[in-house]
Amino acid sequence: MSHQLTITVHPEKYAICRLDAGTSLPVWASGARFLSVTRTAFELSVVCEDTMVPEAVHAERDRRLLQIEGTLAFSLTGVLASVAEPLAKAEISIFAVSTYDTDYLLVSEKDLHQAMEVLDAAGHAVRQSV
Numbered sequence: 001m002s003h004q005l006t007i008t009v010h011p012e013k014y015a016i017c018r019l020d021a022g023t024s025l026p027v028w029a030s031g032a033r034f035l036s037v038t039r040t041a042f043e044l045s046v047v048c049e050d051t052m053v054p055e056a057v058h059a060e061r062d063r064r065l066l067q068i069e070g071t072l073a074f075s076l077t078g079v080l081a082s083v084a085e086p087l088a089k090a091e092i093s094i095f096a097v098s099t100y101d102t103d104y105l106l107v108s109e110k111d112l113h114q115a116m117e118v119l120d121a122a123g124h125a126v127r128q129s130v
Helices: 079-089 109-121
Strands: 006-020 036-039 043-049 059-068 095-098 103-108 125-128
Touching (some): 006 109, 079 095
Antiparallel strands (some): 006 043, 036 043, 059 103
């Protein structure tokens, strides 16, 4: 199924952090705009604004957040694939985060312009957040 989505690019820079599995959630892991915390038996991953993360933390930095607009029904299929596939073909790496309502992608700041062009060419409406 092909989807034509509206995707909003947020202005803030984000970091994708990896902490040891047994680590307590750090105080700096916060954010009013976007925060994702995932714990597994092997790691604690935190995605938050780059400015919140101490320099010593193992992190992929300078990432931009792309939000698929609207509330996506659980019965929809192929939504994430409709954005991931064209980006993969353009060799643009993504980090995907899903919430109850929608999906988000993080791309490197250096790849942002190309990612926006690729998504637009794939039929998605890409806009900058204000």
